[in-house]
Amino acid sequence: QKEVEQNSGPLSVPEGAIASLNCTYSDRGSQSFFWYRQYSGKSPELIMFIYSNGDKEDGRFTAQLNKASQYVSLLIRDSQPSDSATYLCAVGAGRRALTFGSGTRLQVQP
Amino acid sequence: EAGVTQFPSHSVIEKGQTVTLRCDPISGHDNLYWYRRVMGKEIKFLLHFVKESKQDESGMPNNRFLAERTGGTYSTLKVQPAELEDSGVYFCASSPSGKTEAFFGQGTRLTVV
Numbered sequence: 391q392k393e394v395e396q397n398s399g400p401l402s403v404p405e406g407a408i409a410s411l412n413c414t415y416s417d418r419g420s421q422s423f424f425w426y427r428q429y430s431g432k433s434p435e436l437i438m439f440i441y442s443n444g445d446k447e448d449g450r451f452t453a454q455l456n457k458a459s460q461y462v463s464l465l466i467r468d469s470q471p472s473d474s475a476t477y478l479c480a481v482g483a484g485r486r487a488l489t490f491g492s493g494t495r496l497q498v499q500p
Numbered sequence: 501e502a503g504v505t506q507f508p509s510h511s512v513i514e515k516g517q518t519v520t521l522r523c524d525p526i527s528g529h530d531n532l533y534w535y536r537r538v539m540g541k542e543i544k545f546l547l548h549f550v551k552e553s554k555q556d557e558s559g560m561p562n563n564r565f566l567a568e569r570t571g572g573t574y575s576t577l578k579v580q581p582a583e584l585e586d587s588g589v590y591f592c593a594s595s596p597s598g599k600t601e602a603f604f605g606q607g608t609r610l611t612v613v
Binding site: 392394422424426432433434435436439478482485486487488489490491492493 | 504533535541542543544545548555556559591600601602603604605606607
């Protein structure tokens with residue numbers, strides 16, 4: 391079992407819709423959770439992080455964390471074609487470096 | 501403020517040669533990480549520096565890989581001798597002391613032929 395699991399996609403949504411990206415993790419000791427966006431050939435860009443159960447909103451992005459279910463998600467409201475990218479879920483524990491999932495490719499159709 | 505910068509952006513070398521990758525973290529960031537992404541796989545952790553000290557090098561694949569961070573500023577990752585399976589994109593990331601939110605460089609694409 392992978393430590394951080396993501397559906398590789400592609401996840402295709404129409405422009406203006408809500409895109410929902412999901413991630414599960416295996417280490418119950420995980421304490422910090424991150425979403426990175428990576429455009430093709432570019433570096434991963436940190437867009438959201440969450441530490442506590444519940445929702446955290448930043449603009450069009452909402453991160454949701456459920457530690458009991460070992461599940462973290464990213465919602466993108468009013469999806470735009472410029473949101474088309476690969477979204478990487480990363481999990482941290484203490485001072486350990488992050489563990490990444492393989493990413494979900496999102497395609498927003500104009 | 502400058503972000504994390506990596507040099508070179510691309511490198512093509514022959515099997516058996518040596519390559520040195522460089523990373524300049526964000527100024528003031530004590531934590532520096534090296535990661536690698538092999539084609540089709542997830543980003544994998546290689547090594548973590550806190551200032552000049554190696555905090556965790558459990559991800560280093562073998563002793564052909566040597567990382568240094570002299571003076572706690574920039575870091576180098578040397579691969580000697582390079583093998584075909586070392587091909588991939590090598591990312592460097594940094595974060596401030598006590599923080600795990602890491603900011604990534606643009607990566608070095610290494611191709612071993």
